[in-house]
Amino acid sequence: MVTYVNALLYGVGGIVVAGMALLVAFQEKLVYVPVLPGLTKSYQITPARLRLTYEDVFFHASDGVRLHSWFIKLFPDCRGPTILFFQENAGNIAHRLEMVRIMIQRLNCNVFMLSYRGYGASDGYPSQPGITRDAQAALDHLSQRTDIDTSRIIVFGRSLGGAVGAVLTKNNPDKVAALILENTFTSILDMAGVLLPFLKWFIGKNSKGPKILNFLVRSPWSTIDVVGQIKQPILFLSGLQDEMVPPVHMQMLYAKAAAHNRRCLFVDFPSGMHMDTWLAGGDHYWRTIQQFLEQYVPEKKENGSSGNNNVAAIDSSL
Secondary structure (H helix, E strand, O other): OHHHHHHHHHHHHHHHHHHHHHHHHHHHHHHOEOOOOOOOOOOOOOHHHHOOEEEEEEEEOOOOOEEEEEEEEOOOOOOOOEEEEEOOOEOOHHHHHHHHHHHHHHHOOEEEEEEOOOOOOOOOOOOHHHHHHHHHHHHHHHHOOOOOOHHHEEEEEEOHHHHHHHHHHHHOOOOOOEEEEEOOOOOHHHHHHHHOHHHOOOOOOOOOOOOOOHHHOOOOOOHHHOHHHOOOOEEEEEEOOOOOOOOHHHHHHHHHHHOOOOOEEEEEEOOOOOOOHHHHHHHHHHHHHHHHHHHHOOOOOOOOOOOOOOOOOOOOOO
């Protein structure tokens, strides 16, 4: 009996040690993937390939890292809403251009696409503190522009981008008008247990185990701890066939946010996967976003009043 118990303890200990080694050595490579297999770090296409009017924008984060973005407009003088777009963890902004092309057409908006540090044409190496600075620098740049309506800046983030966008929105209640989260995780800690199931008893915000590996994660991106502090309207878009982030993560985020914020809306798409919810959702996807923006980030009337400051929350059954 003693031998069996000792063997069990050694086995558990071995799993913990192996998990610690994996987390310490490879976590950045798991969380941040600027270059897809078989491709290079550079952009495969630019907005010009899709006949989009755009501007190459270079600026610096607060720690001096040089960043690149594309600012894409519906047309040169477009004063519609401006969407600050945060991508997922893999690839670069060029891989999102087809979706953004349709976004611009359907929502009559401008889109500012940030390349995180270490991605695309941006310098540096990705990390949670660094990307948080990058997002803030992008918002500060937009807030200083005179060719857009700076009162109608909306943050859009999918997956990792949702975690980035949630932090930025919380930190800038006077600059961000609304937040759109799509297929976003509760935290990287919880995702570690999804990607490496043998670790789920030892890591995660929602783990029932001892959570002894949590302290090793350098980029926890704990969105679940952030959304409850956001005061602006939030739209949650969830693909129920998401093969990367379990849909329950989005449900948990919505529940946490809605407990403190009446201006929250959750919409799911039965056939939506992690990357194609916008495509699988079709017209319903775009009408959902359009109606959300019309209610919470309306076009200013000629007298300068939005006329919709005290609007009631959208019914979550939409």
